[in-house]
Amino acid sequence: MKKLKRIFLPIVAIILWTVFVAAGFINGFLLRPITSETSSEEFIKASKEEISAEFVGNLAMILIENGVPSESYFYGIDNETITENTVFQVASISKWVTSWGIFKLIEDDKLALDTPIEHYLTRWHLPESEFDHDEVTVRSLLSHTSGLVDGLGYDGFYSQEKVQTIEASLTRAADAPYSEGIAKIGNEPNTQYQYSGAGYTILQLLIEEVSGQSFQQYMTENIFEPLQMNNSTFILSEKPSVQVATWYKDDGSVSKPVYFTALAAASLYTSASDLSKFVIANSAKNNVLSIETLEQMHAPEAFQHSYAVHAAGPAIYGGTEGNAPVIGHDGSSDRPVINTAARLIPETKDGIVVLEMGNHGMASRLADEWMFWKLEIADYVVMQRNKSYLITLLIIGYLVIIFGAVVIIRRAKA
Template identity: 30%
Template structure:
């Protein structure tokens, strides 16, 4: 595969982006990327596509903003928002591999600069794994950033002191009991990494991740965009209003402070894919596999990684939203292809959703479709919730307790959709045994066995 293949594919794909992406099927309602950008007042978009062969194609669209006509190029840096967590997780796992950290050790063994407390002042037992997986039950926090002349230290953020605009980080849920996404988990992780190594976080990530992965246009250093202002996309609020000063400063670097390009993010995704196949010199297969394995049964988040596993769409990576910016970075492992896209607008997610849907259609793996007669039968989700699947005139009829039977709709990739609900259905083989019925709703997967 060469970059010419990517260029030809993506010129066509970006010329016919779907505005209606919920079904996964290409609808007649399409628009070219520049038209979508205009509709949603998104000044600039950057996109990169890469393959495990080493080939990468990248392009910029629109302008960097801030009242300038400077075009976005493949080297224009954007705030990577919560993709920062994904990158920081890779670095943390390299420290686990080196024996500096242990995934299931209490973070009290590492912290020297600050102590995590609950609301009663007690110190709960929280592990590195729980921080990475957002299961430590810490304060629900989204970081909006600061003007460059009034930035708290990370310890002030954790304590909620000084110029900090967020509440103190506290343990508020039973650690390990459930998933709750919050930037506070990664602020604590950042302090753990700093205390455990004695290195500034931005330098540590440069050593562990950015340099080894050849992410030359990326940095966690909050001075980075000031050092190359001609190569920075300036952020915009909803409606197109520019961010005063161009961007915010994020002392919560592990949670939201990375500056990067889609090309650099694609390089990281492909390295994680290589590691998961046992072909990386940076991270071993077991840790890479854990990175992309749900840490809560039926969940969709691993160790610093969002996991997509719906019908016909197997991918992993991360999305992001900061004040002024939106982005995503994913790899489709079965095709060996990664795509990242970044915008300098809070309105950018509508554009990004259409780009990601195009990537799903192009790179998602197909699931083998089981013969209809093989999947009909009586399934049990739990003792009080049986499900019946029947075949009538070549169609699957789905019956759930207390509901009218419905005809399932065939979906791309071999799965099925409920016609009226947010419900995806797959039939999975089970080691020569009858098929297992898999139901996926709002990112949660449940299974029912055939009786």
């Protein structure tokens, strides 16, 4: 019996240690942040090590503390000068900025969140489906719960001459690499979250129909100018004087720019300084939207497995049923290779902006590392970085248990 006990107890200890480490991995309490220091300077220093390990092209990063830019880092390949005012194309972060245009119309009583979008549209209409299109509202488009199944994902056009009209693109997008590119309702509206590029192209059309202005003109006059985002535009030719970061492919070669019909979904050009102003405005009094409207924008609207994943404009990170601890948005593109990320903790007014051309995931990875560093919200990126450390920890625990068992057995025999 004693012999069995000596064998059984180490096995139990090994099982318990394995469960403990696995729980620490899944729940994050054993994971280590990118730096153990709490200052923004140290986070920037740790980020530089990540950036230096692989090709990133050009990069701009600004950290925000208590609603004020604190530290920054700018990196340019081949001696290219990158500053806080250098303009990057930011892909899907465009959607978050577009949502401000929609809520400005709502505050001006020209739109209503829960009115069917067909009430406003004249130039294009949703194609017939088995579902009730009166359930497709401004709110559902903003939160990706409209039932659209377009799978867009816009690729853009290398030639301006090939850019479609909004109506033609919604009927069948010619720059849809991953789907047939048709804006159609394929699921029951307001029942599930499904990311939709076409939803924001419809919102782009909605802004034009309701305001009587072009999307570019409306967003410039009502969002960019009031927020003093002086280096921001959805159409680059409208800002010929800005310094634009060179576009890159992931092999390090220079890429041509692309042009979009889907301005609202994918085409925003902005600088790290301008985007920081926008992020800060999401948690502060500003001359565009009221604090009450901002709180409405940030409230969870879309859920997956009881986790809040999207509000009426920004995405939600680390959210639960009624909680949105971090809001923001990422952007990515394959041609040219773009990755961008913006995050905000509304409660503390801390944030991060990372704009990058040339790497598929660096900006999002740094933003995810920042979330764990700030709030211990762990995701795949942080888990992967900690994997070798936790495996080492697991092995050390096994060795300690085995060594302790051997010592106990030898003492018992003695």
